[in-house]
Amino acid sequence: MTAPNPLISCDTAIVKAHLLTSFGERIDQLFEAARCGELTPREAERRTWTAVVQIGAMLLTALFTILCRRATEQAVSGLGLHMTGVEMRMGKDYWTTLKSTFGPVRFPWFAFRGTDGKTCVPARVLFPLRKRAHVTEMALEWAVALAADHPFRKAAEALLFFSHAALDLEDTTVERYALLVGSTIPREWMYQPVAEIRRILAEHATCDALTGRPIIYASTDAHALLRYVNETWAAKWKMSNGIRLWCIDKVTGAIISIGGEYTWDDCEGVANSFRALQKSGHLPANGDYGGGVLAQIALVTDGSEWIASRVLPLFPGAVLILDLFHVVEQVAAAARRLYPGSKSKVKKLVNQARKVLGFRTPRKHAKVRKGPRKPRPARTPAPAVGSAYALYELLTPLLRESDDRKRRDKLMLVLEFIVENAYRMNYGDYRARGFQIGSGAMESLHRAASQLRLKRPGCRWTAEAAQAILNLRMLQLSGRWNEYWEQVDLAEQVDARRAA
Missing domain, CATH: 3.30.420 (Nucleotidyltransferase; domain 5)
Incomplete structure (x- = not known):
């Protein structure tokens, strides 16, 4: 007959004593190995982490057990019953195992048979994502955070490495968790x-x-x-x-x-x-x-x-x-069509367009400084000039420079583009008022x-996977990642949105 697990005892003194004994045994082993000269500094640190992870898994098992028992006690009390008056279901079918950042933890649900003869498992509300993700909420966050930045296989390897081999997930599982969370992030959290x-x-x-x-x-x-x-x-x-x-x-x-x-x-x-x-x-x-x-x-x-x-x-x-640079790209494309064999003419026309649009003159490469360091002079602000009218006046005469219809048509398209967008090309005024003019x-x-x-x-991506990763990365860039994961009812929210 298997001995009862002291970590699930109702007596917290027994649980505490078992944890202290286990911790003490591991400490004694480490001290003895150090005294005997068996440890290098690297091995000492590695074995210390092994001991910490093992004790962490035991402590987490005990804590989850207490939470589950408390949920059952509250449910029984709500029915007007007492724990001694209900039939507990402690068979192996009423235990669960979750992967955590300390490794797998196994604990009982403390299910009981109700007065109607049906089995009740109140503790399942503590882990609403259990059917979708057999991991703790923190382990889920770790996996999803790595998946947002790395290929799924690399994310799985990083997860194993940084958890000191405690959290071992397949790359396909990491991907599934990323889709589970990323696809349910509301728009408002990305702002x-x-x-x-x-x-x-x-x-x-x-x-x-x-x-x-x-x-x-x-x-x-x-x-x-x-x-x-x-x-x-x-x-x-x-x-x-x-x-x-x-x-x-x-x-x-x-x-x-x-x-x-x-x-x-x-x-x-x-x-x-x-x-x-x-x-x-x-x-x-x-x-x-x-x-x-x-x-x-x-x-x-x-x-x-x-x-x-x-x-x-x-x-x-x-x-x-x-966007000012978009306008210059249009001019450059027309210039290349207008002067296909002359890079110098293309460059000259583009520079003229940049000037009438108010671009700064490009700063020359600075000479290597000698002697005491001197502060670089402040860059002069861009001139408050630039308009659709000025650019149109520059380009219109070029229609007479080519007899090639296709080249003229390309230039005409640019001129039409300028006319259609003139209402948002008053760059001189924008600069004077302090606006950015590039996207x-x-x-x-x-x-x-x-x-x-x-x-x-x-x-290569499916639409759903790409969207989930984009949502996760936008959540990170919003600076609200920790705030999002610290929501008390996050797991319930994710489960409800995924079900919808």
Whole structure:
């Protein structure tokens, strides 16, 4: 007959005595090995960790046992019964094993037979994700955090390494857990809380020199990922649309990220995401964050037609800015078509376009300094010049320089682009008022949030897996990872959202 496990005893004194005895035995073994010269410093540290992990697993088993017994006692008391008056079900079918950060722990549910003859297991509410993930909540967090940054196999290896071989999961299991958590993260957790946005705008954000209102920037842009399509193993480049909100620190000039998200939805889906941000108060259409904070919204985007037709109209009071670098790319493409055999002419035209748009003159390479170090002189601000009209005046005469219809057509497309977007190309005014005129913050998000993880060599994704990883990474970048996992009812939330 198997001896009873002292860790599940109802008498805490017995449990404590067993833990102290076990700990003492391991300490004595380590001391004896050290006195006999059996340990190197490395081996001493390794064996210490082994002992700590073993004792940790035992202590966690005892604690989970107490929690389960307490849940059963409360349920029995709620029925008007006493523990001595119910039939306990302590067979092996009423035990469970969970993998924890200390290794596997096995403990009883303390199930009992109710007055109606049915078996009740009240303690299962303590572990709502047990049927979906046979791990503790902290072990789940560790696995998911590593999966957000590393390929699933590397994440599994890192988990085993940093848990001192206590937590051993297959790479497919790590992937499943990442999808379980990542697919259920609500949009609002990928952004700062509205109250925090209000504080940032009031205390740290740069302001519109014309109105004095703090500036909050928004942008959207798409980037391509290899995704499986049509229920086959064929992977094609598909566009994932990103949204980002940010402002600029008025002291340091650094980007203060407000949050962002990615979606596989089409252009209408992106517009709906902006509507959701308006409704939640993260990006109110009129910029009113309450508490006396009235922000100036600035939408800095590229020249995509769908953005102009679906997103920009949602913010009638916003300052609309066409990404300056996108304009220069359009000019450069036309210049290469206009002067196919002359790089010097292409470069000259692009530099002229940069000048009329108000770009700074590129700083020359500094000479190697000699003698005492001297502070570098402050960089002169960009001139408050640049407009669609100036660029149009520069490019129009070039129509007469070529008889080739295709080259002229390309230039005409650029001129039409300038005319259509003239209302958001008043760069001189934007600079004078202190606005950013490039969407570099949005472009950099693609690398930080997506490409470093999802665009590794050989990566192919299902839409669901990619979306889950993107959500996890956006949660990390929002700075709210710990806050999210510290929710008392997080496991219940995840289980409910996954079931829905």
